[in-house]
Amino acid sequence: MDIHNTTEDIVFSSVQTIFDEIQKEGNPEKFCFCDQCRMDTICYALNRIEPHYIVSNRGFTRMEQDGIKRQQNEADIAALVYNGLRLVNHNQRPTASHDSTAARDADHSKLAFDIPTIAGRLFDGVTFAPLSDIKVELRCNGELVTMRNRNWQNPYTLVSNTPGSFSFWPAPVPAEEADIHKVFEYSLKIESSEYEPLTHFFKIPTVSKMQMPFSYSLDRTFKLPDLYMFPPGEAEQNGY
Numbered sequence: 001m002d003i004h005n006t007t008e009d010i011v012f013s014s015v016q017t018i019f020d021e022i023q024k025e026g027n028p029e030k031f032c033f034c035d036q037c038r039m040d041t042i043c044y045a046l047n048r049i050e051p052h053y054i055v056s057n058r059g060f061t062r063m064e065q066d067g068i069k070r071q072q073n074e075a076d077i078a079a080l081v082y083n084g085l086r087l088v089n090h091n092q093r094p095t096a097s098h099d100s101t102a103a104r105d106a107d108h109s110k111l112a113f114d115i116p117t118i119a120g121r122l123f124d125g126v127t128f129a130p131l132s133d134i135k136v137e138l139r140c141n142g143e144l145v146t147m148r149n150r151n152w153q154n155p156y157t158l159v160s161n162t163p164g165s166f167s168f169w170p171a172p173v174p175a176e177e178a179d180i181h182k183v184f185e186y187s188l189k190i191e192s193s194e195y196e197p198l199t200h201f202f203k204i205p206t207v208s209k210m211q212m213p214f215s216y217s218l219d220r221t222f223k224l225p226d227l228y229m230f231p232p233g234e235a236e237q238n239g240y
């Protein structure tokens with residue numbers, strides 16, 4: 001029987017994406033990306049994530065339908081990879097020949113409001129089918145919200161392999177002091193030629209704290225209620 005742990009695929013590609021991302025940003029924390037440190041980071045993450053085994057194509061179908069869980073998983077995995085990368089770099093193996101020196105600068109910390117990942121689902125209000133190929137915008141004070149890094153898009157276009165699911169991970173918002181309580185007011189704006197436009201307002205309370213350059217909201221996902229889009233005129237016809 002051919003069994004495959006899909007978590008391995010996700011962790012390997014996540015490490016690749018995150019390392020590329022950090023290098024594109026000039027590697028400000030001077031992480032070592034040699035093969036040994038890369039493998040140590042992968043092992044760190046794999047040892048902390050529940051394996052997800054599939055036997056056949058049925059497994060894939062189930063995973064695809066479980067889109068929102070998988071996206072959350074990706075945020076968790078990204079957080080683990082960052083954590084692993086830091087630990088590995090703090091405890092570098094003296095016997096390995098690291099291809100770059102890891103002179104670390106602790107002066108990158110700053111105060112900020114750490115915004116959790118925001119996840120939701122979008123359905124057709126008549127057929128209850130999950131929607132795809134629709135653009136969802138996350139706005140704050142009328143402006144598109146900046147995402148944490150290039151792995152996250154805003155606007156986000158719903159894709160057919162994670163039907164109806166969308167998620168955002170806003171960048172931390174700089175703060176003047178620690179322990180300031182602030183409520184961020186967001187709106188989701190969803191427009192499509194096939195449906196009446198939809199705007200959904202929500203608030204996320206946060207507290208400012210010290211951030212590391214690649215910090216994360218490990219256990220925080222803000223889940224939105226399921227949202228429904230209606231074809232033009234449908235709401236009136238049905239007497240809603």
Ligand SMILES: [Zn+2]
Binds near residue numbers: 034092096
């Ligand atoms: Zn190394």
